[in-house]
Structures are given as structure tokens and as C-alpha cells.
Amino acid sequence: MHSTVDALLVLSFGGPEGPDEVRPFLENVTRGRGIPPERLDAVEEHYQHFGGVSPINARNRELIAAVRDRTDLPVYFGNRNWHPLVEDTLASMVSDGVRNALVFATSAYGGYSACRQYDDDIARARKAVGDAAPQLTKLRHFFDHPAFVAANADAVRAAQAEVAPGARLVFTAHSIPTSADAAAGPPEEGGHRYSRQVAEAARLVAAEVGAAEYDVVWQSRSGPPQVPWLEPDIVDHIDALHAAGVTDVVISPVGFVSDHVEVVWDLDNEAKERAAELGMGFARAATAGPDPRFADMVVELIDEHRHDGAPRRLSEVPGAGCTVNGAPCAVDCCLPPKRRGRPAS
Structure with a gap:
């Protein structure tokens, strides 16, 4: 103890x-x-x-x-x-x-x-x-705690009930510069701790709701366009799904614990409006918090x-x-990107 x-x-x-x-x-x-x-x-x-x-x-x-x-x-x-x-x-x-x-x-x-x-x-x-x-x-x-996964899974089920059966399940998380993702984790783990954990949380939730196919995409990027960030962006992905014949989409913000302005603006406004413009059914799952x-x-x-x-x-x-007391778990773990800049909520 x-x-x-x-x-x-x-x-x-x-x-x-x-x-x-x-x-x-x-x-x-x-x-x-x-x-x-x-x-x-x-x-x-x-x-x-x-x-x-x-x-x-x-x-x-x-x-x-x-x-x-x-x-x-x-x-x-x-x-x-x-x-x-x-x-x-x-x-x-x-x-x-x-x-x-x-x-x-x-x-x-x-x-x-x-x-x-x-x-x-x-x-x-x-x-x-x-x-x-x-x-x-x-x-x-x-990210892989049973309660976190279960809360997200039930939120997905509730959102699925709002659209046609077979809607495409799409998970989102906050994008970060690819250089920061590469530094996210000690070298012996190969870095990329952030994107790997988001992908794993998405896999676990998808398995819980029985979704054999799903996507992991990103949102809320900022900074100069010449700096690579994790992609694809959620709105761009909705365009791609529409082009592929997808008629309904369920968005799960698995990368977020609770709603804040980036969730409600980027998803409930921009993504939802784009889906409506394309005539797609759209539902956004609640956050787990x-x-x-x-x-x-x-x-x-x-x-x-x-x-x-x-x-x-x-x-x-x-x-x-x-x-x-603020000591990181590893010296080279989760280092800041060389160029950062994202006003967030």
C-alpha cells in the first residue's frame, strides 16, 4: 500500500x-x-x-x-x-x-x-x-480501461439508433503534428504513443459494438499548412465517404473525454453541416465523461x-x-513538437 x-x-x-x-x-x-x-x-x-x-x-x-x-x-x-x-x-x-x-x-x-x-x-x-x-x-x-470503452460503446449505440442501419462508424481525435506523434513515446516503444492509443481505443469500442469496419480520422488541426499533421481531417473524410457511396455516418469523438468547443464546433457544426450538404445521415456520439x-x-x-x-x-x-511531481515517465517520452500552435478549448 x-x-x-x-x-x-x-x-x-x-x-x-x-x-x-x-x-x-x-x-x-x-x-x-x-x-x-x-x-x-x-x-x-x-x-x-x-x-x-x-x-x-x-x-x-x-x-x-x-x-x-x-x-x-x-x-x-x-x-x-x-x-x-x-x-x-x-x-x-x-x-x-x-x-x-x-x-x-x-x-x-x-x-x-x-x-x-x-x-x-x-x-x-x-x-x-x-x-x-x-x-x-x-x-x-x-484509453483501454473497460469503463472508458463501455461508456464510449454505449454512446455509439445511441447514435447508431438515430440513423439508418449500417451507418459508417468514424472515430475522431485531435490532430497533432506528425513530428509530435513520432516523439510520443520512448524510443524503445517506437514512439507514436498517441496515435497508437487512439487507434486501440477505437478498435476496442468498434469490437464492443460489433462494427467490423470503421475509420480513425482527425480534427481541429491548426498551424501553417506546410507543417504535416495527422490526417485525414473529418470533413475531408466525410467527402470521401460520400464519394464512395456511404449514405449515413456515426461520429464517435473517442479522443475526447468531454465536450468542449472543438468538439461541438468541429463536429456538431462543420462536420454535421457538410454531411447535410451532401445529403448524408449524421449522428454524433456523446463523449464518455x-x-x-x-x-x-x-x-x-x-x-x-x-x-x-x-x-x-x-x-x-x-x-x-x-x-x-511532474517528472515524465521517460526522458525522451512525449516531447513537444518543434513548432506548435493550436488554440484549443
């Missing part, structure tokens, strides 16, 4: 909660990345389309409430890019006497933005509060760590274990 754990920190990306917060949030996300103002203008318009509010904070608060109902630990909430900022949350944890906390990062996958940057957040927050900082242990990847089994999974990950339990996994694709 590990030393006594006295709190859980839910660590996420953050998002604005009002029109006046959108631009400062985007500038915070992209600081130092050389993003042109016109790109921020375009993304800001997406947020204003939804009243300047990203769904992500509300979904995280719902998750926190559900976890609190299932555990004896106090649960704190901190973000990388917007309030409540993780530095402020950690200061509150110190004031409350927390000494040894677990961290649940709201991403199922490896990679720079999905994993290592959360390690950086932890290290930065601990440095900000100084010597009184508690030990922070980030919980493992969960609101499913009660997701909160059950978080508590199971906590107990797994507290009691040295055997991890429940449905695959052999490598996933990272716990990391402590």
Missing part, C-alpha cells in the same frame, strides 16, 4: 465562461507560439457562437461532484489555461494541509499535449507554491494506486503509469 493519500486534484485544460474571457483565454493558451491575430479572431468567433462559454468547465465540475459522491477524498479542480488555475488550486491545497495528492488529468492518452504537458503543469504549480508543495502523483492512461461509469473509473484508478491493485486493461498497447 502506498503512503496515505489525502486528496485528488482533477487537472484539465480550462476554458472561458463568458464572452469577455474568450480573448484572454486564447492569448493565454497561445502565448509564445507566434499565432497570428487573425487565427485567434477565427477561433474567438467559434467561442462567441456559444455565448463565449466552453462546456469543459461545467463538465469537469459535474465529474468532480460525481467523484466526491464515490470517494472519501476531498477533490480539487485546477486548469492549465484558465480559472481555476492549477497554481491557485495547489496553493489552496497547501492551506488545507494536503501533503500527498493524486492527480487525474482529463486525457486518456499519451503525447505532448495529452500527457507530458500535464506533467509540466504539475511541476510548474509545485514550483509556484514552493517547499510546502504536496507530493502529486498523476494517475495512469486509461458524463457517463456514470466514467466517475466509477476515476475512483477505481484512485483505489488501484492506493492499494496496489492490478490495472484493468483491455489491450497490450503501451500506456504510461503514474508519474510523480
